[in-house]
Every structure is written in C-alpha cells, then in structure tokens.
Amino acid sequence: MTIDTPADVLLIGGGIMGASVARLLRESDPHLSITMLDAGEPIGDVAGVHLHDIADPAVWSLYNTRVSSGIQGMYTGAEVAEETPATLADAAPGMFHTATFGEEASAMPATAIAWNAGGMGVHWTAATPWPAGDEVFGGEDEQWRDDLATAQRLLHATQPAIGPTEIGARVLETLAEIYGDRGPADRGPQAMPMAVSPDGDLLTRTSPATIFPPIAHGGDPAFAMRTGALVTALIVDEGRVTGARVRWSSGEESVFAGRHVIVAADALRTPQLLFASGIRPDALGRYLNEHAFVTARALLDLDRFGITTAELPLAPRGEWCTDSLWLPQNGPAQPFHGQIMDTTYLDESGHPLAHSVGVSLYTPVESRPENRVRFSDDEVDLAGMPRMTIDFAYSAADRALIDRAWEESARIVQLFGDFDPATERALLPPGSSLHITGTVRCGSDDDGTSVCDPSGRVWGIDNLFLAGTGVVPTPVVANATLTGVVTAVRAARAVVEAHVAA
Numbered sequence: 001m002t003i004d005t006p007a008d009v010l011l012i013g014g015g016i017m018g019a020s021v022a023r024l025l026r027e028s029d030p031h032l033s034i035t036m037l038d039a040g041e042p043i044g045d046v047a048g049v050h051l052h053d054i055a056d057p058a059v060w061s062l063y064n065t066r067v068s069s070g071i072q073g074m075y076t077g078a079e080v081a082e083e084t085p086a087t088l089a090d091a092a093p094g095m096f097h098t099a100t101f102g103e104e105a106s107a108m109p110a111t112a113i114a115w116n117a118g119g120m121g122v123h124w125t126a127a128t129p130w131p132a133g134d135e136v137f138g139g140e141d142e143q144w145r146d147d148l149a150t151a152q153r154l155l156h157a158t159q160p161a162i163g164p165t166e167i168g169a170r171v172l173e174t175l176a177e178i179y180g181d182r183g184p185a186d187r188g189p190q191a192m193p194m195a196v197s198p199d200g201d202l203l204t205r206t207s208p209a210t211i212f213p214p215i216a217h218g219g220d221p222a223f224a225m226r227t228g229a230l231v232t233a234l235i236v237d238e239g240r241v242t243g244a245r246v247r248w249s250s251g252e253e254s255v256f257a258g259r260h261v262i263v264a265a266d267a268l269r270t271p272q273l274l275f276a277s278g279i280r281p282d283a284l285g286r287y288l289n290e291h292a293f294v295t296a297r298a299l300l301d302l303d304r305f306g307i308t309t310a311e312l313p314l315a316p317r318g319e320w321c322t323d324s325l326w327l328p329q330n331g332p333a334q335p336f337h338g339q340i341m342d343t344t345y346l347d348e349s350g351h352p353l354a355h356s357v358g359v360s361l362y363t364p365v366e367s368r369p370e371n372r373v374r375f376s377d378d379e380v381d382l383a384g385m386p387r388m389t390i391d392f393a394y395s396a397a398d399r400a401l402i403d404r405a406w407e408e409s410a411r412i413v414q415l416f417g418d419f420d421p422a423t424e425r426a427l428l429p430p431g432s433s434l435h436i437t438g439t440v441r442c443g444s445d446d447d448g449t450s451v452c453d454p455s456g457r458v459w460g461i462d463n464l465f466l467a468g469t470g471v472v473p474t475p476v477v478a479n480a481t482l483t484g485v486v487t488a489v490r491a492a493r494a495v496v497e498a499h500v501a502a
C-alpha cells in the first residue's frame, strides 16, 4: 500500500460539482495542489467531455438519438445498462440504473448513477433554471445572490439558448396569458436558461471539462486527475480525515492524503462513502427528495395557430428540439416547474409533418426523513461499496399536488392542440429526473437533521467538506444542478479560508 504525498486538497468525484470546486480553488490560488479522484474511466479518450460534443461520431449520434425522448431517465448518452455485469471489470463506463448496479431501488426504480469519469456531467441536458422561493436555502440575501451568480458563471448559464422560434414565442405568449402574473416579472414563461456555449452554429454543453479544462487536457502542474480510482473509505482520526483509501480498477489499493478533503460523489454515493467511513450522523441519507415528474405532449393545432407545415421551424444543427422553454414555479400560485421542449416531426425526406409541444411538469415533493437511502453493513453493490436500499413514497400532500399537475398538464396541452398520440401523458416512476437532493443536507445547527454546516463542512470533522445536490436541504422543483453548484461555491470558499487560516 503506497502513501502518496499529501495534496493541499483531495477532491473525490470529477463531475460537475467536483469540477466547479476545482475551478474556484484554482481561481483563488494558482499554486494550491489539488488531486481529483474519480471512480470511473472516461467514455472515449478523455475525461469529462460531454457526449454531445465528443469527436467520435458513433458516440455523438447515439447521444443525439437517445436524448430526443426529452426525459432524463431515458436519454442518457451511453445507454443505461439494463443487466448487472458479472463483475465491475465488465461494467463499461456509462450510466447504470441503481438496481442494475446492485442496489435495492424498487421504490425509486428509474434512478441511475454515472459509472464514468465526469459523472452525469457528460450526459446531462444542461437546463439551468434558477431556484426561487422555497427552493432557496440559507436565506435569499446578498451572499445567496453572489453565490448563485458564481454558479451561473461556472455553468455558463445562457438565456435564450435553443429558441424561441416564432412558434416558440407564440407558445410563451399563450402560457403568459394564464401564468404571466403568478410571480415576479422575471419569473413568467420564458426561454429555458441552458449551460451551453455557441461554437459556430453549434451549441456545446458545459461539462466538467469546460468548467475546469485540466480535467480533460492537463496543463496545470499543481492539478492531478486520477481516474479508475474508487475511494472505498476515508480514514478519520481525532476529528480529521487523514487519508482516503483507493481501490484502482486493477484491484490494487493505495492511500491518498490531503490537508482538506471534499467529497462531490453525487447525492447517492456521497452518503455511501461517508457510511463506509464510519461517518454516520442521524441525517445521513435521510430527506431524500426528488420532484415528481408528469410528462405530456401536444400536437400543435396548425389551423388554430394559422401556420402551415412548410412554416414549421427546424431544430438547429446538433439539436433535436426547436425550442427549449421554461414555465417557472412561483410557490403556491404556480407550484409546478414546466420544462417545455418542442420539436418538428419530419418525413423521411426531411420535410416538416407536424409540430409537438412537449410539456413536463415537475411537482414539489415534501422533504421527509422517512424518504431515505439506507446502507448495509453486510451486503455490497457491484463496486463493493455498502449496498443501498432506497425508501421513497409520496405523502398525501404530494399525491394531491401530483393530481393537480396531472390536470394542469391536460389543460396546458389543450392550449396548443390534442395529446400527441405517440406519447400521450405519464407520471414517470420516481428517479426519472435524476434530480436527487437532501441526502447529506446542510443546516445551521448540528441538531440531527443535517450532515454538514452551511459551508458543507461535515459536523465534527474539521477538514471534510461536501458539495452537490445532496447538500441542498430544500425541496427543489426545478432541475437541481445549478442549485447544487451553489453548495460547491460555498465549499470551495470554506476550503480556501481554511487553507489561508492554517
């Protein structure tokens, strides 16, 4: 077993959250030594590049075909593995349903993990609506606004991104007639902010490699990226993490050390690693939250909207949808987050046939301690980590709201036409959005309802910080990643302060 030279910062997890922390640490100190450990191997040649933008044409077209369902659980670039591989060595890098990875997840069957370097950040759709109202945590003060703005900068949140086309603008106007006055002026129906950057006539996705390019391209002498490095446990001694045990894909083992340690290993595997390390506060894994997901599609009534098929917009190059639009939640007056993705159906020769308005309504779910991920002392998953069991159910209040969303989705569809017979309407199984929050939530007091303080520092462990959507304590109705990056901003700041003070 080797002991590597301690880094100033040991970062566990090379997804969007880990990359965000690394970027901010580097912005604050060009010499800080950072070692990033990621359990996965790259898909393709380099770590952290989004599959939408990967050079390999086979991967590119696979991703772009699969994303067109518009539903997270279905549109992963590397196909979601349906069968459990015989051994970890047989698991090709990509997305796995948690059940396929050996967890007990029947209560949240659609949830998945990324077993690849760069995590879900190489698969994601990149919608970045900003949180408001009950989604905000720790107070909507100047600090919140600054941290949110930093998160938007890191993700390169861009608005508008895809559309609105002329017909997309009509969709927004129609929605505004009903929802326009349900919240503040900046939270009416509008284009969906997305984490993208224009590159000629293409839109590239923000990924770990764009947030912190040394992850993919090197060139930073004080940064080391290690892939295939599964951290199996943190070694804790007298209230400090003194090392991280790593098992390589080869099966060999090492111990890494860092003065400050940050775990950004996603909302399911961050608590798993803490559990495996004997760090087991009462709130660990509890308050698991994911908004419910009602999805529907309207076939646009062209006569009603006075347009011909020839006038229908085509999706921009490299995209499957013509418009990516947003109906923001506005508390009790408008509790649902609407993600609206429109597309024009083409015939075999590429001529427009029809236009569909895809309406997904995300519905808030109460944060309750009984919704949780538990870990086994005896059983292990495919990676040899403590096996997860997910307990998740909707409360009576959640069900009432889901029923409302169901009715509301029909009402919205009828604004535009009839249900698209190809997809109709569905309440998707829990886990479908992959917007999991709360499992290592932060709080202002160590009162048993939180795992870490508002900066992400784990209660009782001086040099251990957490970042990611699991840290978010509030029920998030919208896509959760931007909100999660706020926790990365806070953890990075706390580590910089701790480093300067040491």
Ligand SMILES: Cc1cc2nc3c(=O)[nH]c(=O)nc-3n(C[C@H](O)[C@H](O)[C@H](O)COP(=O)(O)OP(=O)(O)OC[C@H]3O[C@@H](n4cnc5c(N)ncnc54)[C@H](O)[C@@H]3O)c2cc1C
Binding pocket: 012, 013, 014, 015, 016, 017, 018, 037, 038, 039, 040, 072, 073, 075, 076, 077, 095, 113, 114, 115, 116, 117, 118, 119, 120, 121, 123, 124, 125, 126, 127, 128, 229, 230, 231, 232, 264, 265, 266, 267, 269, 270, 273, 433, 434, 435, 467, 468, 469, 479, 480, 481, 482, 484
């Ligand atoms: C297809 C798809 C579409 C999505 N669309 C959106 C969207 O439009 N908007 C939105 O807000 N969100 C979306 N999401 C969710 C979003 O991608 C995630 O919220 C975000 O990427 C999570 O980032 P993360 O860094 O916390 O976790 P991850 O991306 O999962 O990264 C965690 C990393 O930690 C590593 N790791 C885990 N355990 C260990 C360990 N023990 N040792 C070492 N390394 C470890 C993993 O290998 C992984 O690389 C989508 C997700 C998918 C899959």
